[in-house]
Ligand SMILES: Cc1cc2nc3c(=O)[nH]c(=O)nc-3n(C[C@H](O)[C@H](O)[C@H](O)COP(=O)(O)O)c2cc1C
């Protein structure tokens with residue numbers, strides 16, 4: 001067995017010494033045998049998650065298949081997900097049997113033939129083109145770094161993303177061979193639901209969907225609800241622009257989510273799981289559907305899972321374009337096939353959820369941590385992070401940043417370390433002016449706030465939220481007022497229309513911001529925004545309206561002078577606003 | 590050629606029958622039809638109401654709520670341009686301007702020759718490569734206005750059903 005540097009395998013993990021279900025043992029053997037067979041052939045892995053696709057990854061994958069075919073080379077070409085190095089997409093990694101994995105960044109289809117010929121036919125990596133190298137026998141050549149030594153990888157602790165970009169997401173055996181479903185096996189072969197709940201509680205895991213609610217506690221609510229029909233809903237709506245980590249997990253390692261969901265079901269006594277995704281994101285949708293199908297095929301879903309008495313069914317449910325559909329009660333309405341409008345609470349989902357049955361809603365990232373926590377014990381998670389924010393933060397960094405991408409870093413790391421260190425700061429020697437965090441309802445932070453640590457509470461104190469982990473970076477060329485206007489246009493468009501303070505308030509705020517950007521703002525406009533925001537917060541049923549003033553409030557706090565310049569001096573200090581804008585305006589009917 | 594009349598009804602029924610193995614709801618039926626036909630014809634509204642034991646009113650309520658449904662036959666090609674905050678910062682406004690000019694449109698909608706539908710999208714999920722657009726569901730990132738125009742002029746001047754990309 002190969003031991004890849006920097007990645008933990010299951011050796012030494014408690015599961016290995018405890019009793020295994022027979023069913024799992026045979027799955028594991030099957031997977032290991034397949035993995036060994038694969039290791040005997042040249043391997044090509046190409047990132048084709050949404051970020052890879054947008055960089056041309058699909059054409060590159062075709063070119064590599066063609067190059068291997070033209071040479072009658074029996075190579076395994078896998079379309080893997082996202083390693084997180086989106087700046088280097090299309091990212092290809094080539095592996096000669098028994099050799100190290102060599103990563104080539106920004107590969108064009110034209111290069112495929114040459115790389116296959118040199119590296120996979122002649123066995124000579126093209127070091128001048130290599131970005132990094134990984135694995136046994138990774139005798140570093142020239143100044144090619146190991147994968148873990150890349151700036152962007154240094155300091156990452158990958159728990160939920162442990163397999164992302166490494167395994168073929170379409171191959172359940174590869175997931176099992178790297179320790180997948182060991183957590184489920186451990187739970188089913190020797191833990192009571194109570195014990196699993198305590199373990200998740202002890203890990204300190206808090207929800208990654210926005211509200212950061214302790215997951216163990218949430219599960220306990222559902223444990224107490226009467227069965228037999230109860231639901232685990234997995235929220236992959238992910239409408240936050242700038243965030244793609246939920247989709248990234250589904251595209252890179254969907255079984256970690258499926259396993260997490262089954263474990264949630266076992267713990268809470270739920271009978272059904274629903275993975276909820278936005279229609280139109282074909283990659284994540286197809287990966288999720290295939291993962292559910294394959295899990296059924298291996299007896300990991302359905303009746304008597306792994307030969308135990310536990311039965312759990314799962315399906316994928318799609319929703320139309322709607323941001324509010326990500327809100328937990330609106331999500332339940334959408335699963336029932338209606339307009340995604342939030343419900344009144346109470347009753348809370350644990351009492352009355354989807355189809356009127358007790359339900360629990362968790363984000364993809366939250367559930368993706370669970371298999372590792374159960375397989376290896378709570379300290380894999382609680383040993384990382386800060387006092388009240390345990391574990392890691394899965395960030396999506398986009399915008400004016402040298403190395404945009406997805407990373408998993410320990411909680412407590414400062415924004416400065418993540419943005420300037422790992423991601424390389426703003427390109428072209430510019431300065432980071434502002435950050436937009438936690439999705440459109442999150443907030444804006446000034447560029448002078450980079451010493452804030454990644455921690456739910458510290459971020460909240462700073463006036464933003466960590467939320468789902470999307471961080472949009474802007475440099476000095478960005479106008480804070482213009483960005484706030486775009487955020488509000490998004491919020492206005494996405495208001496579901498149910499509560500009038502949100503529906504009309506968002507429209508009102510958007511119009512005020514538009515006139516400020518056209519230099520037609522008046523001195524009453526800022527207090528007016530505050531007043532509208534306060535009514536929205538007081539009079540809306542869900543977080544969309546309640547938090548809808550956040551972007552404006554936080555932008556005013558850090559960039560009040562810029563608003564004043566637009567209103568009083570009729571000028572845009574960043575030179576962006578010119579009185580015209582092309583941001584679309586639509587409203588729900 | 591879009592199916593009509595009896596053929597259309599048969600297509601609708603066939604699509605609805607083949608529809609996944611999860612719960613069958615108004616929304617899941619409409620999404621299935623949108624995938625199969627590219628739009629929701631009035632006949633389909635009635636068929637869905639019948640299938641899900643609801644009213645035409647209920648089905649319209651759902652169909653009109655989600656902006657991804659359209660009610661006229663689709664154009665040959667669909668172009669989606671992202672205007673999400675990341676893409677906005679990375680230059681989406683200039684890309685959008687170029688796309689509108691190339692297609693001869695003022696805002697989202699169909700070109701008069703029904704070749705191209707332009708849609709705005711709040712996030713295509715490939716933000717790390719912003720600005721991003723999608724050509725017949727094929728993502729293209731790291732766009733400049735020139736690159737966007739070049740990709741599109743291929744479409745506008747194109748004969749027949751050759752795929753984009
Ligand atoms: C307007 C709105 C949109 C939301 N969108 C999402 C989303 O896209 N994904 C998500 O996981 N949670 C979203 N949430 C939060 C969910 O309501 C819910 O808190 C979360 O899914 C719970 O999962 P967790 O406990 O694992 O964090 C949204 C909330 C609001 C108010």
Ligand code: FES
Nearest residue numbers: 671673676713716
């Ligand atoms: S913001 Fe444009 S793809 Fe996400």
